[in-house]
Amino acid sequence: MRGGREIAAVTGASFELRPGECLALIGESGCGKSVLASALLGLLPRNARATGRAFLGDLDLLAADERTLARTVRGRRIGLVPQSPSAHLTPVRTVRSQLEETVRELTGLRKAGLREAAEAAAERAAFPATHLDRHPHQLSGGLAQRAATALALVGDAPLLLADEPTTGLDRDLVDRTVDELRRHADTGRALLMITHDLAAARRIADRVAVMYAGRIVEIAGASAFFGAPGPRHPYARALLDALPERAFTPIPGMPPELGDLPGGCAFAPRCARATARCGTLPEPVGGVACHHPEEATACSN
Numbered sequence: 001m002r003g004g005r006e007i008a009a010v011t012g013a014s015f016e017l018r019p020g021e022c023l024a025l026i027g028e029s030g031c032g033k034s035v036l037a038s039a040l041l042g043l044l045p046r047n048a049r050a051t052g053r054a055f056l057g058d059l060d061l062l063a064a065d066e067r068t069l070a071r072t073v074r075g076r077r078i079g080l081v082p083q084s085p086s087a088h089l090t091p092v093r094t095v096r097s098q099l100e101e102t103v104r105e106l107t108g109l110r111k112a113g114l115r116e117a118a119e120a121a122a123e124r125a126a127f128p129a130t131h132l133d134r135h136p137h138q139l140s141g142g143l144a145q146r147a148a149t150a151l152a153l154v155g156d157a158p159l160l161l162a163d164e165p166t167t168g169l170d171r172d173l174v175d176r177t178v179d180e181l182r183r184h185a186d187t188g189r190a191l192l193m194i195t196h197d198l199a200a201a202r203r204i205a206d207r208v209a210v211m212y213a214g215r216i217v218e219i220a221g222a223s224a225f226f227g228a229p230g231p232r233h234p235y236a237r238a239l240l241d242a243l244p245e246r247a248f249t250p251i252p253g254m255p256p257e258l259g260d261l262p263g264g265c266a267f268a269p270r271c272a273r274a275t276a277r278c279g280t281l282p283e284p285v286g287g288v289a290c291h292h293p294e295e296a297t298a299c300s301n
């Protein structure tokens, strides 16, 4: 809601995520990625509401009450690497003390084991042991990011939501961080990684979901998406073509205001393939919501 009006930040998002799998959620700023993650955790602002179903095992996350979410879901069944780590860390406590508390809560470890486990968690997220006794305001953005990732990894939750987990990290650390997240999936857990970093997505994702103006417009296997035959939705194709290492062609125009979406396909005003048909909303077919998708070829997965 903005100015008393209701705005659909995410619409009709439908996807599955299996144990052992990494799904990368990509799309321009403001398209609804973080709102989707917040809805799964029951962390939407009070003026927002979510409808539909989102099953984690037998539990419908959208129907669960706050007590269940707070006691059994957040941290335990779903880990979160938040988009703004500094806002998520407790300002008055050192990183070590926050890690130790989380380890104690989630694993029941005590005393000596606690210290060791906290240090191991820091190590997993490449957070330097020399900085463990610092407070959040003494950390750079990249270090706060790593502290938040360490905290999120502690419980080995069956589902990890990582919202821009590599912001502020240089390339080596990006690779190291996403490889650690990938290991989380490789041990039979699920990972939803929200990212602007398509190289990081390509490195670890099994599948890619592309969001535009609050809708998932394409879901595809990562190797088909990033390699051959490439994305099938014109927006997804344009996102990749905008990369400096590819065509470096910016997407013309701007994403629409969510409060002022066109009636049909929201990408049509920016799309070279658009025709009159795009005035009606395309339903997803074979993972692609477009009236004029690029051809699927035999090697797509």
Ligand SMILES: Nc1ncnc2c1ncn2[C@@H]1O[C@H](COP(=O)(O)OP(=O)(O)OP(=O)(O)O)[C@@H](O)[C@H]1O
Pocket: 001, 002, 009, 027, 028, 029, 030, 031, 032, 033, 034, 035, 036, 045, 083, 258
């Ligand atoms: N509390 C709120 N009240 C009103 N609108 C909101 C609120 N939170 C998010 N929005 C709107 O919802 C839309 C989606 O926001 P969201 O944060 O999910 O985008 P995002 O895809 O995560 O972007 P980014 O890549 O910049 O993080 C935006 O247009 C944003 O302005």
Ligand code: NI
Pocket: 033, 034, 035, 083, 163
């Ligand atoms: Ni976001």
